[in-house]
Structure formats: C-alpha cells, structure tokens
Amino acid sequence: MPQIIKIMKKTIIAFSFFVCICYSTFAQSSDDLLNMVAEKPKKEFVTATFKTTRLINFHTVEVLSRRSLDFRISHRFGDFNSGAYNAWGVDGGANIRLALEYCHGSRLMFGVGRTSGKKIVDGFLKYRLLKQTTKGGGMPVSITLFTSVYHTFMQNVLIDGINKYQSIPDRLSYCNQIMIGRKFNSRFSFQLTGAMVHVNMVDKIFDKNDCFVIGGVTRFKFAKRQAITVEYGYRLNKYSKDKYYDSFGIGYDLETGGHVFQVHLTNSFGLTEDQYFMYTNTSWDNWGIRLGFNISRVFSLQGKNKTE
C-alpha cells in the first residue's frame, strides 16, 4: 500500500511539473505572439544616406527622387604644386563637367555629361537595388548598381605618327560598380564601392584594358546642413607600368536650400570613372592635389497634385 501511495505521489509531482512547464512555455509563446502583434515594426526606408548622388568624384548609393532632374557642374582646378605663379592651380588647367541627370521612378536614374578634359561624353545608368530600412525592417544596407560608358572625342591623337583612334570602339571605355552603403546614424554614413573599369584601347604593350577598384566613401555630418566627406579608391590590379595613384579626396558639403555645394581637395584631375580610377597621375605626397567643387541643382518635375 505505501508503495502505491509513493508511486501516486511521484506521478502527481511529475504531472504537475509537466503542467507547469507546458503552461510556462505556452504563456511565453503567447506573450511573444502578443508582443509581435503589438510591436510589429513599421517598414521605413532610410533616407539621405548621402546628400547627393556623388560624394566628391565617386558615386554614392543615392539616386534622385521621383521625377527629379539634376543639373550638375563639377570643376577641378590645376595642381597645387604648380606654384604661386599659377596661383596654386587656380590659373589654369581646369577640368569641367556639365551634366543632366534624371530619375523617373524611385530606383532607376540615368544621366549624360560632357567633360572638357579629354572631351569625354558619358552616359550612365544607376539602379537602386536595395534600400536600407529602419530598425526591424530587415535590410541593414542599401545596394546600388551602376554602369556607364564614356566616349572621347579627341581629334588627332597621334602615337608615333599613327592616329590612336581609328574606329569608334577605340574611343569607348566603361565602368561597372556595385555600391553597398549604410547610414549608421544621422551623422555617419559609410559605403563600400567595388568597381571595374574597362578601356577599349590602351597605349602600351604592357598596359591592361581592365582595372579593378575597391573604394571607401564616408560622410560625417557635423551640423544640420554641413558635412565632411572622404573617399578613397584602391586599385587591385597592376594595369600599367606608368606611375598612377589611388584616388583620394577630402571634401566639405554645404546644403543651401535646393543647391548642394561641395568643395574639396583631391589628387584626381579626371571627373569620369575611367579617368579618376585608372589615370590619376598626381599624388598627395608632393602636393599634386587640386581644389575642386561640385554644384548640384535639383528640379522637381512632379506635379503637386499628382500622386501614384
């Protein structure tokens, strides 16, 4: 008899233990479910990872907003080390790019530009593949794809008496990029850029047509409308025996109601990807840098009452 009581006691204890565990598990999961319903995060996209579609020379993950037209002027002066006689580069050797860029939807934008140096006309497409979302939205980064083509209209480029450009494809270069950026907080944003530049025609026997670049782009916003920017592109392969340098720039962004004004120091004279990634031939070491500025003016072409 006492044995039966013992067994019953054990069974009751075991059962109550089981019930307790089941209950607590159920309670917990129902709490979780309730929490999930209560705290279901609203999916919101992070905006303004960078102020414009370009930082200094490099493209950023940003694309223009819907039905916006951006008129851009980019200007680079001559080298600092050209001395006081040349007003440290201000007197001459400027490179200017004028561009019109447009975005119809909210992801795909395109643009055309004309650069005075090497008389390059360029066209590009930029597609915002993924947009960073706010906490809980599930997307920690923004990813943007970029592809472009450059056509130089230089005439009478003679190498050893022979015309370098004998057909149109000889004049073309291309660039493809993937940009992965994140806005960490309202002040700090960072972006990694992977780029491949292809030049159809190179000059020398040991020159390669392709160049691969990995770059870093960052912005630190220190006031409501002002920010410090830095960009750097590291070339991964040896594509020429001539001395070229990685592109590096430091800039200051100022937003002034409708305009964004960017002023900076960079060692790149080129304004298009094929030039500044591959053919930056001056260095920070000996003040082979220059003053430059970008001005961006965005026009909204969207009617006030039109919504889609």
Added chain:
Amino acid sequence: MKKVQLSILSIVATSFFSSCYYDNFKELHPDAALNSGACDTTSVMSYSMHIAPVLANSCTGSCHNGTGSGHDMTNWAAVNFDAVDPGGSKLVGSVVWDGVAQQMPQGATTKISDCDITKIKKWVAAGAPNN
C-alpha cells in the same frame, strides 16, 4: 514600369558589352615606334622591326654590308653569330664600348643612342631571335 526599366537595362547592357574590345595600340601597330624619334622599348624586340633598322643606320651603310671592310651584318644569321656568345655578346660589347670588343661604329666619337643600345641589349637578352 518595372518591365520598361528592365528592358532599358537589358538593351543598354547588350549594347555595352557587344562593343567591348581589348585593343592594345602597340600590338595593333608594332612598328609605331620606328615612325618617330620616340624611344619605346617596352615591347618585345623584333629583329626585323627594331634591330635591322638600327644596324642599317649605324653599321651596314659602308662597312658591315658584305662588300665593305667589316663582318657582314645584313642578315639575321650573321648578326646572331655576333650577338650570341657564351663569353659575352660581341655585338653588345662593341656598341656599349666595354673596352673588350672593338668600339663601334668605328671612328665615331659617341656611342649610338641609348635607345638603340637598349633595343639591342633587350633583343640579345631574349636570345637574339629571328623574329
């Protein structure tokens, strides 16, 4: 709208890559360096394109032409004989004025140009091929 965007992307991508070339000016025009005074010794030195013209300018005009006083240097086999020598290239020694081989061009007060010397050295170092 997405379909339009995708079509644009695919058309542009196709047109981009269909005109993608890997051209090299020096490969397309290997004799380009000879057309001007520019010295380019970055390419592979060729007997017919780089060395023979140097010899024609400085060596085979009056002496090393088979009928003059010097050893015949008008064909590759003869030049190769002078160029490749386990004890040191006689051809290189004579143009760099190493003090061992007789200085060439004979009677000249200066050596041939550095560019031409570099071409000869590079060609000899590659085994003085008949290319």
